[in-house]
Amino acid sequence: MSNSSAPILPGATIGVFGSGQLGRMMALAARSMGYGIAVFSPEAGSPTGQIADREVVADYADDDAVRAFVRGVHVVTFEFENVPSSVAAIAQAEGVPVRPGGHVLHTAQQRGREKSFLRQAGIPVTPFAIVNSLNALRDAVAPIGLPAVLKTTAFGYDGKGQVPIHTHADLAAAWAALKTGEAILERWVDFSHELSVVAARGCDGSFVHYGVLENRHAHHILDVTVAPARIPPVIASQAVELARAVLVALDVVGVLCVEFFLTHDGTLLVNELAPRPHNSGHLTIDAAVTSQFEQQVRAVCALPLGSTDLVRPAAMANLLGDLWQPGEPNWAAALALPGVKLHLYGKRIPRPGRKMGHLTATAAAPDQAERLVLEARRRLAIATFGIETVPAR
Ligand code: AMP
Secondary structure, eight states: OOOOOOOOOBTBEEEEEOOSHHHHHHHHHHHHTTOEEEEEESSTTOTTTTTSSEEEEOOTTOHHHHHHHHHTOSEEEESSTTSOHHHHHHHHHTTOOBSSOHHHHHHHTBHHHHHHHHHHTTOOBOOEEEESSHHHHHHHHHHHOSSEEEEESBSOOTTTTEEEEOSGGGHHHHHHHHTOSOEEEEEOOOEEEEEEEEEEEOTTSOEEEEEEEEEEEETTEEEEEEESOSSOHHHHHHHHHHHHHHHHHHTOOEEEEEEEEEETTSOEEEEEEESSOOGGGTTHHHHBSSOHHHHHHHHHTTOOOOOOOBSSOEEEEEEEGGGGTTSSOOHHHHHTSTTEEEEEOOOSOOOTTOEEEEEEEEOSSHHHHHHHHHHHHHHTTSOGGGGGGSOOO
């Protein structure tokens, strides 16, 4: 059970494991509230390190470096779930609060454990089977059905470590391609919508959520999010109640995102959990009273959670490294559209598929916000010499 704890007040230092854009945006929120930020990063000059007071560059498996780091902070949190659980154990042994707790990392960093936990908690999930060999995979096909997808159980994200299976003839090649001893066979869901609920739970068990977000993926990577989701209110309430049940069952302190498929017959199935701020919640920076990053700071510091009211409908479009391939994107052309905001993550090398930043648009209605953010992203490709001729609308 969560225990109500003394607040960790501004002036204290928050220690973050993981140093990408999620840590960066949390660090920005923390700094504006007067907190110090220390980041433990596998590489120097990271997106979070650029904003932090202190960046410690070491391996997560370096127990001595982890111990020295946690001794210098007042609370420990994570910006991604694939940090080894040993980190949480060391912090706990040093008497430093770890939020969310190590048990959350342990569950969420392995698909098999996560799906089994959800099923046991009575949460509807995509039909799945955990398989440990090619023979087990062959046996699992009948109960799960085809088409299906074979996923590695560990360290998978953004579609990495996933192989589609259309027929029995694909099984051997799919098993070999994953190069793993354990995988999850999952029914391919013919969904009408992908949705997420970004929610937060405080040290005192308080619960808040940002409503339901509507997501579109391209090549397994989140592409566009629209808020609020354009779905019937009854489905939205069900999604929120399922998210609440997940946060309570996991005994989470902090922000957690529940990703759903909505099937054509109106059934919600949980695809996966992210026990941290999530890409689909980035639009809360510009569109909500309290961003998901400030919310994470409040939750891990045992402060009251902030209002999650959406001030305006909004849409977010991710900016992948691909956009840089023809040359520097035309920022001025995109920002000439009122209501459009730019967020860049300080990554120097724009590799194709790499999340470099995002655009958010706010508008009077979700459709309008979506059109606006897509138009802004389209304008990034306008040749830069044409800036002055782009009319502001
Ligand atoms: P994941 O890394 O499991 O979240 O998968 C990334 C994306 O791949 C999802 O957001 C979906 O667009 C797609 N996907 C993954 N699993 C399934 C599935 N069982 N059925 C349909 N689409 C899926």
